[in-house]
Amino acid sequence: MKRVSISARVAPTDYAALQQIASDRGEPMSAVVNEAIARYLGRSGAGTRARARLDRMEEQINRLTLLVAGGAGGDRQRQARAYLDAINLPG
DSSP states (O other), X not given: OOOOOOOOOOOXXXXXXXXXXXXXXXXXXXXXXXXXXXXXXTOOOHHHHHHHHHHHHHHHHHHHHHHHHTOSSTHHHHHHHHHHHHHTOOO
């Protein structure tokens, strides 16, 4: 399939965020933008699916971290255990 070139004006903060993502991944900006467009359009290539799973896992880890950050005992510990049970991770 022949690719076409498009252009758009974006907010400087959005551009900086795309640059950061590209840098973190070691990918060209065009790859990041193409993936963002594919996600928006609902396409689910293997790379997009894997990235989406990774994003969900990172979100789960962040929530768990927030739960245990408040303290190691009592309610926080029970909440962390319930969270781990809910997402089926060994603890």
